[in-house]
Amino acid sequence: MTRPLLGAAAAALALTATPALAHFQLAYTPTVVLDAPAQVPMKFIFWHPMENGHAMDMTQPESLVVHFKGEAIDLTDKLTPFTFKAAHNEAQAYEAALPVKRNGDYIVALTPAPYYEESEDIYIQQITKSFLNKGEIPTGWNEPLGLPTEIVPLNKPTNVLAGSTFSGLLLSEGKPVAGAEIEIEYLAAPPDMEANTPGPVTAEPPSGGALVAMTGHDGMFTFGLPKAGFWGFAALGSGPDTEHEGKELSQDAVIWVHAQELP
Template sequence: MSQSKKTANTLLLVLWTLLYSSGAQAHFQLLYTPEVNLSKAATLPIRLIFAHPLENGHVMSMARPQAFYYWHKDKREELLPALTEITWQGPSNGNTAFAAEVPIKRNGDYIFVVEPTPYFEPSEELYIQQLTKSFVNKGGLPSGWEQPLGLKAEIVPLNKPTAILVGSTFSGVVLSEGQPVVGAEIEIEWINGQPDLQANRFGASRVTPPASVLVAISDANGVFTFGIPRAGWWGFAALGVGPDKRYQGKALSQDAVLWISATELR
């Protein structure tokens, strides 16, 4: 096998690295709803939370997002006015988050996007802005889940994001201003504490988090692949791939985040 082929094959593997200790699990912007496949019209409950989902740890305070919307069949629907400020409770603290109730009527794919106001992390002396996508389908009709949205930074799924099975793999391509990002570091997390939307809180941890952050690296085409070991919500954050590097005079990590929900084959 040639050296180039060895390198390409290596980049396609999920890298389980010892970059951080368990006390430094990743910040993740959540865009959560309990159901991603709807068979009939419904009002969809959504929660926007900034937290450490795999660690099931500290919940950060969210400012009101800069933008919140969905795309459906090439049409953008603004949702920022629908947001209500709430307090979301984690195991150790509660903090500001946001809730919305969104009517879903027509068949097809709905790509939800939140563009948060950058969050200042004092321990790292930088701002974090995670441009986050999540997907819902009504009626089983595909209508554009694989299309990029033109965000400054985004992950575009290469597998149908509302039909992910445990034991399969998920692949995505990391884009910055529409161009693939080679060698992007993608942190991977799973929602450990089941969200309770009635109480606006995380439940008890269901697993012990690994001792290090789960990480994948994008290949020469900007693509990464991850094997799905368990049902539930999986998040992927491509760190610092956005073009904006400064905010209010300090360093900015502009990340691309994507969430999928994996189910067991029954």
């Protein structure tokens, strides 16, 4: 897996292969469009979701904040650990209930603690965004949050049609990042919210390794979503912080979007 930023790329999208599928910080709840107020359970798992593979132990995240109509709701102290029983191992993950009351967009922003990847001798920190909506009323899903690095969606992330495209704008310290590598994965075995295990596998990994896109000169990328479900996009090494505890840090921006079939 290649993590450092690559040189400037002219193409807005370039699918290539890397040796293995990626680490992905998951921020998951099965239903992202609600029609009534709820305490929405969400699971935060550091995993290899496309291959239903190895899960990594998370330590206490640095922050969990839900953004709604310009208000930042800090839920960091609501995070509780649990054991996720992946297909091949068990790992510590976290969960929290998100209060959804009024109509509009809820942007979930998780900043996990850096994870030490022994095989690469680096730390990985994936600053992750996911989205909920109540009442089908748009109220700011496309607004940046001012995170160190983030992907701003250019399509409504709770309602993308399978077979259409998703576009995002990659920012680092608020500025577009050109020539950045974006790894793309499908959530092939959505977690069972009660059992804390992977659910039934709905897709197999593609041959040739990870799916990769590149941002263009304007920091934008576009990818076609061939299948309904949850898709994750990770911009590797896009953040401003490059070192943690004397070792290299890959500070990544991650976003999860939901694609549905046309009714």
